[in-house]
Amino acid sequence: MIRTLVAAALLSTASALPAQTIPSPERIGLLRDAALESDQYAWDITEGLTTEVGPRLAGTEAEARARDWAVRKLTAMGFANARIEPFDMPVWTRGEESAEIIEPFPQKMVVAALGNSASTGPQGVSGEVVAFDSVDALRAAPDSAVRGKIVFIDHRMMANQDGSGYGQFGAPRRQGPTLASQKGAIAIVIRSVGTDHDRLPHTGVMSFDNGAKPIPAGALSVPDAEQMMRIIKRGKPVTMRLVLVSKSVGTRQSGNVIAEVPGRDPSLPPILVSGHLDSWDQGTGAIDDASGVAIAAAAAKRIMDAGRPLRTIRIVWFGAEEVGLFGGLDYRARHGKEPHHALMESDFGADRIYRVNSKLGTARRAEAEAIGKALAPLGIVTGSFEQAEGSDIGPMLADGMPGVGLSQDGTRYFDIHHTANDTLDKVDPAQLRQNVAAWTAVLAVLSGGIEEPKRSKRR
Amino acid sequence: MIRTLVAAALLSTASALPAQTIPSPERIGLLRDAALESDQYAWDITEGLTTEVGPRLAGTEAEARARDWAVRKLTAMGFANARIEPFDMPVWTRGEESAEIIEPFPQKMVVAALGNSASTGPQGVSGEVVAFDSVDALRAAPDSAVRGKIVFIDHRMMANQDGSGYGQFGAPRRQGPTLASQKGAIAIVIRSVGTDHDRLPHTGVMSFDNGAKPIPAGALSVPDAEQMMRIIKRGKPVTMRLVLVSKSVGTRQSGNVIAEVPGRDPSLPPILVSGHLDSWDQGTGAIDDASGVAIAAAAAKRIMDAGRPLRTIRIVWFGAEEVGLFGGLDYRARHGKEPHHALMESDFGADRIYRVNSKLGTARRAEAEAIGKALAPLGIVTGSFEQAEGSDIGPMLADGMPGVGLSQDGTRYFDIHHTANDTLDKVDPAQLRQNVAAWTAVLAVLSGGIEEPKRSKRR
Numbered sequence: 001m002i003r004t005l006v007a008a009a010l011l012s013t014a015s016a017l018p019a020q021t022i023p024s025p026e027r028i029g030l031l032r033d034a035a036l037e038s039d040q041y042a043w044d045i046t047e048g049l050t051t052e053v054g055p056r057l058a059g060t061e062a063e064a065r066a067r068d069w070a071v072r073k074l075t076a077m078g079f080a081n082a083r084i085e086p087f088d089m090p091v092w093t094r095g096e097e098s099a100e101i102i103e104p105f106p107q108k109m110v111v112a113a114l115g116n117s118a119s120t121g122p123q124g125v126s127g128e129v130v131a132f133d134s135v136d137a138l139r140a141a142p143d144s145a146v147r148g149k150i151v152f153i154d155h156r157m158m159a160n161q162d163g164s165g166y167g168q169f170g171a172p173r174r175q176g177p178t179l180a181s182q183k184g185a186i187a188i189v190i191r192s193v194g195t196d197h198d199r200l201p202h203t204g205v206m207s208f209d210n211g212a213k214p215i216p217a218g219a220l221s222v223p224d225a226e227q228m229m230r231i232i233k234r235g236k237p238v239t240m241r242l243v244l245v246s247k248s249v250g251t252r253q254s255g256n257v258i259a260e261v262p263g264r265d266p267s268l269p270p271i272l273v274s275g276h277l278d279s280w281d282q283g284t285g286a287i288d289d290a291s292g293v294a295i296a297a298a299a300a301k302r303i304m305d306a307g308r309p310l311r312t313i314r315i316v317w318f319g320a321e322e323v324g325l326f327g328g329l330d331y332r333a334r335h336g337k338e339p340h341h342a343l344m345e346s347d348f349g350a351d352r353i354y355r356v357n358s359k360l361g362t363a364r365r366a367e368a369e370a371i372g373k374a375l376a377p378l379g380i381v382t383g384s385f386e387q388a389e390g391s392d393i394g395p396m397l398a399d400g401m402p403g404v405g406l407s408q409d410g411t412r413y414f415d416i417h418h419t420a421n422d423t424l425d426k427v428d429p430a431q432l433r434q435n436v437a438a439w440t441a442v443l444a445v446l447s448g449g450i451e452e453p454k455r456s457k458r459r
Numbered sequence: 460m461i462r463t464l465v466a467a468a469l470l471s472t473a474s475a476l477p478a479q480t481i482p483s484p485e486r487i488g489l490l491r492d493a494a495l496e497s498d499q500y501a502w503d504i505t506e507g508l509t510t511e512v513g514p515r516l517a518g519t520e521a522e523a524r525a526r527d528w529a530v531r532k533l534t535a536m537g538f539a540n541a542r543i544e545p546f547d548m549p550v551w552t553r554g555e556e557s558a559e560i561i562e563p564f565p566q567k568m569v570v571a572a573l574g575n576s577a578s579t580g581p582q583g584v585s586g587e588v589v590a591f592d593s594v595d596a597l598r599a600a601p602d603s604a605v606r607g608k609i610v611f612i613d614h615r616m617m618a619n620q621d622g623s624g625y626g627q628f629g630a631p632r633r634q635g636p637t638l639a640s641q642k643g644a645i646a647i648v649i650r651s652v653g654t655d656h657d658r659l660p661h662t663g664v665m666s667f668d669n670g671a672k673p674i675p676a677g678a679l680s681v682p683d684a685e686q687m688m689r690i691i692k693r694g695k696p697v698t699m700r701l702v703l704v705s706k707s708v709g710t711r712q713s714g715n716v717i718a719e720v721p722g723r724d725p726s727l728p729p730i731l732v733s734g735h736l737d738s739w740d741q742g743t744g745a746i747d748d749a750s751g752v753a754i755a756a757a758a759a760k761r762i763m764d765a766g767r768p769l770r771t772i773r774i775v776w777f778g779a780e781e782v783g784l785f786g787g788l789d790y791r792a793r794h795g796k797e798p799h800h801a802l803m804e805s806d807f808g809a810d811r812i813y814r815v816n817s818k819l820g821t822a823r824r825a826e827a828e829a830i831g832k833a834l835a836p837l838g839i840v841t842g843s844f845e846q847a848e849g850s851d852i853g854p855m856l857a858d859g860m861p862g863v864g865l866s867q868d869g870t871r872y873f874d875i876h877h878t879a880n881d882t883l884d885k886v887d888p889a890q891l892r893q894n895v896a897a898w899t900a901v902l903a904v905l906s907g908g909i910e911e912p913k914r915s916k917r918r
Contacts, residue, residue, distance in 0.1 A: 047689070050686075051564065051686060051689045051690060051693075052564050052693075053564065053566075054560075054564060054565075054566030054567075054686075055566060055567070062565075062566075101513075105510065105511050105512065105513060106513075106521075107512075107513030107514060107521075107743070108513075108514070110879060197880075197882075197884045197885070198657055198659065198880055199659060199741075199742070199878075199879040199880050199882065200657065200658060200659070222884075223880070223882040223883070223884050226883070226884060227509075227510060227513075227743070227882070227883070230506070230510045230883075231510060234510075234511070282658075283658070284566070284686070419658075420569065420658035421656075421657055421658050421682070423656075423658065423682040423686070424682070424685070424686070424689075425656045425681075425682050425685060426656070
């Protein structure tokens with residue numbers, strides 16, 4: 001009964017969009033379920049990139065090696081026209097880093113510099129710690145309470161499936177350094193924006209806004225931040241020594257890696273599937289975002305294996321996402337005026353997809369609903385028809401481009417995010433397969449129809 | 460019915476040991492269950508020691524601060540005669556440490572020196588990596604395959620409730636360095652002897668035996684060891700740079716901290732309850748072994764709060780356990796000829812006790828069985844009557860001293876053991892309470908009878 005209604009809906013869609021068809025639910029289901037059974041492609045890319053390149057900080061020689069690896073890989077997989085679109089960007093790098101409590105209870109702490117931190121110099125800085133339990137508390141403090149001191153900001157982030165804590169509880173990282181600098185602090189350390197209890201700090205980018213002078217800025221691991229609060233609650237003055245030998249190395253080259261599954265009708269707007277190739281420097285960027293580029297490419301490859309889609313599928317592995325969306329903004333500057341059928345990005349780990357949102361417009365509601373039907377057998381809930389999400393593609397979605405957002409379960413994500421713990425062992429192959437299955441189903445719906453290869457071509 | 464039988468058994472015990480009595484099952488049950496309801500004492504000690512002292516490597520000034528803290532704490536809790544029995548020992552300290560793959564896939568790895576590692580010097584050592592999947596494979600290799608290279612040893616340790624993997628899969632750490640040195644290796648790195656997947660290496664002590672020349676010896680974190688194997692399996696020569704600036708600083712002072720609950724009959728052999736005060740230097744030693752010293756002292760304190768035991772309960776917080784059982788051996792040298800009613804040690808974390816073993820001798824079987832009955836309501840299984848366990852007390856147990864062993868669930872233990880992750884947040888207060896309840900019940904049985912305080916004394 002339900003299937004009959006869907007078929008009716010698809011027929012009406014087909015008449016509204018004469019140049020294309022949506023494959024039958026049966027065919028989409030076969031493509032989807034085959035992806036559930038196979039580790040091919042996505043695991044191979046995730047394992048290869050994290051092993052053969054490892055960490056790949058934006059603008060460094062490691063990211064350049066990652067681009068070369070990516071072009072070779074995408075070419076070897078049979079995608080067309082694998083290429084690099086280079087761009088320039090300012091590059092910051094991490095150096096030696098350490099922290100210790102000097103008084104009242106001498107002990108080392110584990111710290112990581114935040115992206116764009118000023119350097120303490122190798123000799124470090126020492127000072128009294130002044131603690132706040134939120135950015136708002138720091139904002140409300142008189143300058144005299146902060147001047148000449150090391151600011152510490154705590155918070156209470158907890159794990160949520162949708163990752164929604166990152167916005168609110170990430171404020172210490174995003175706003176804290178500017179506020180601390182404006183009030184005359186000599187440095188700032190924050191509780192890591194993370195939900196784990198490992199002695200592995202979470203880095204992440206920040207910037208000094210409104211003309212604030214850069215100061216050293218770091219994140220303590222969550223256990224160290226909790227230790228700091230226990231020490232502070234003893235009521236004695238706490239002094240700390242902080243060493244963060246960071247460096248701004250000037251302008252360097254980054255780039256986006258692009259390749260295609262050529263569509264039968266090159267005049268039609270392409271479907272863009274993406275992730276980002278760069279990673280933070282401490283881990284090998286397995287969940288952020290080797291698995292993302294792998295999921296996007298694996299789904300495109302599975303469509304290519306099934307036949308020729310009407311529309312071109314464009315794979316984009318963005319560069320320099322972590323440090324300021326440079327890759328997404330460069331793509332937008334070059335291609336943002338060209339029509340795209342839909343933008344998609346995978347950048348929230350490799351755990352199961354639980355929801356699909358889309359923003360395809362009212363005229364394409366049947367297409368959006370067909371996506372929902374194709375995903376329901378994977379346990380995926382249909383969410384909004386009026387929004388999609390993605391980091392690099394975010395500005396283009398905000399420009400009004402259509403998009404589909406497959407929401408991944410982020411419960412574990414901020415345990416690992418931006419830490420040395422972001423390594424291959426954190427990727428669950430079964431959930432990775434579910435991601436590829438979902439992406440494959442969406443691409444099948446959006447493909448405009450997949451022409452099966454002629455038997456003679458195979459011989 | 461069961462209770463009647465127990466009472467009969469206790470009566471027969473009482474007649475066999477006229478100088479003492481076992482409190483009634485009801486009284487033991489009340490003491491045991493009260494401990495289940497209270498965070499007092501054990502959490503306070505664990506939190507205080509890990510916060511106010513932090514890491515406390517054997518023989519360092521940090522361990523000396525821990526001893527001073529311990530004497531103050533035990534005195535403040537009302538124990539008698541809190542004191543230090545000092546001893547001298549050789550001290551090794553960690554310095555700068557780093558590792559990186561140079562070829563074929565340049566990337567940093569996370570390493571920690573093993574205790575007693577030689578130093579690479581600040582410039583480090585570089586060499587080709589030769590990998591083995593076990594100590595046996597290294598032993599079987601010709602010297603020519605190892606000479607001038609950096610040995611890597613993998614293994615397959617998995618988590619077990621009883622921690623039994625540590626013996627077998629700890630061989631790379633214990634035997635690997637000597638074997639590698641004897642075959643002419645320039646250094647050795649092992650897969651951490653741990654069951655987690657965090658980028659936090661597990662240190663631990665080792666020694667160079669049979670005249671083997673000390674070489675630099677470190678442990679890679681488990682994810683790094685797995686990465687190393689993936690890289691090696693690509694089949695290209697792998698070169699590595701290793702920096703381990705360790706130092707043997709000569710003879711320094713350590714010591715055991717001892718205090719008592721004085722018994723009504725000081726002529727009777729004491730019950731020894733213990734843990735170790737020192738920790739490795741990377742974490743704050745919460746599960747290894749702040750919680751252990753806390754459990755032992757908290758149970759003794761709960762008996763003291765209930766009244767005066769017939770027998771003295773002696774609390775011993777051993778020094779310098781991690782680096783070679785120096786505290787246990789010093790206690791044995793001083794007191795090993797004196798009779799003890801039973802030896803007990805807590806040194807396997809703070810997770811629930813699941814089994815009791817004892818070695819009290821056939822003449823004291825009723826006492827051992829009473830312990831089993833007192834623990835069964837906590838879900839604790841009665842195991843052997845012919846063995847007990849403990850690290851520092853191990854040599855004295857081997858000498859034939861009686862003992863009781865409360866086995867903790869070690870499923871999580873080797874995730875954290877000897878890493879920077881050994882911090883307070885890893886201690887589960889509910890399971891810590893169950894430990895104290897079990898220890899309290901055992902001490903009540905062993906006490907020889909607890910004389911309740913006279914009401915007039917309380918006023």
